[in-house]
C-alpha cells in the first residue's frame with residue numbers, strides 16, 4: 001500500500017487535485033483548438049477512455065475565442081495551455097477555462113503576471129506552473145552547471161514565486177524532463193520543498209513503446225514514493241493511448257481500481273489455442289467497462305486454472321477448448337469460438353448484479 005505525501009488541494013472544475021483526492025489522469029488535445037467540433041469529439045473520446053482532465057493549447061486570440069464554446073460543452077474540466085502572452089491567459093480565464101497552465105518564466109511582463117494572478121484568484125481558477133528542462137534560463141544553467149535536476153527545480157520554485165509575490169497559491173506544479181532520472185530527482189526535491197500538488201510527466205517521451213517505458217519508470221517511481229497528484233503520459237500517438245497507459249500505471253500500483261484488469265499469459269509451446277488474437281479481441285471488448293473487475297485469459301492447464309480461479313471471471317485453455325471460471329469455479333467447457341462470448345455474458349451478469357446491489 002503506497003502512502004501518499006500530503007499536498008494541499010486545488011479544484012479543477014469538478015475534479016479535485018491533491019490532498020486525498022484520487023490521482024487523476026490527464027491528456028492533451030491533438031486537434032486545432034479553433035476547430036470546436038473536432039476538439040469536442042476528441043475530448044468525448046478521451047473522457048470515455050477514462051481521461052479526467054483535458055488540456056488544450058491556446059496559441060492565439062482565435063483559439064481563446066473557440067475555448068469558450070469548448071469549455072461550455074466539455075464533459076471534463078479543461079485546462080488552457082498558454083505561453084508568453086499574459087493577455088491570452090486572461091482571455092482563457094474569462095472564456096471559462098477550469099485551470100490555466102503557464103510558465104511565468106516565459107511571461108516577461110511583470111504587470112501581466114499580476115493581472116493573471118488577480119483574475120485567477122477572483123474566479124477561483126487554479127494555475128499549473130509548468131516548467132520543463134527546455135525552459136531553464138541561461139543564468140540558471142550557469143548557476144547550477146547546466147541542465148540538471150537542481151536547475152530545473154530552481155526554475156520551478158522561481159516560477160511559483162512569481163505568483164506567490166501576488167499572494168496566489170492556488171497552484172499545481174509540473175517540472176518535466178525527457179530524462180526519467182532527471183524528472184524523478186527534480187520532483188523529489190520539489191516534494192521536499194513545498195506542499196503544492198504535483199503534476200507528473202516525462203516530457204517528449206516518444207512513441208508508444210519507448211514513451212510508455214520511460215513514462216512508467218518516471219511516473220511510476222515517483223508514485224511509489226508517494227509523490228504525485230495528477231499524471232500525464234506524453235506519447236507521439238493518439239492521446240487515447242496516453243490515457244490508457246496512465247490508467248494502467250495507476251492500476252498497476254493499486255492507485256486506481258476503476259476498469260478491468262486483464263491478466264493474460266504470454267503463450268508458449270504448450271499453447272493450443274489462438275490466445276494472441278483472443279487477447280486483442282478481449283482487450284477491446286473490456287475497454288469501455290468502468291467497474292473494477294479482474295479477468296484472466298490463460299493458454300493452458302499449467303498456470304491457467306490458478307490465475308483463472310483468482311480472477312472474477314477467467315478462461316483457461318486446453319487442447320482447442322477453454323474452461324470458463326467464475327469466482328473460483330469452473331462453470332463451462334467451451335469451444336474456442338464460444339469462449340469470449342460466454343465470458344462477456346458472465347461479465348454482463350456480474351455488472352448487472354453489482355448495479356442491483358448498489359441500487360443503481
Ligand code: SF4
Nearest residue numbers: 265267268299300302
Ligand atoms: S499459462 Fe500455459 S500457455 Fe500460457 S505461458 Fe504459461 S505455460 Fe505457457
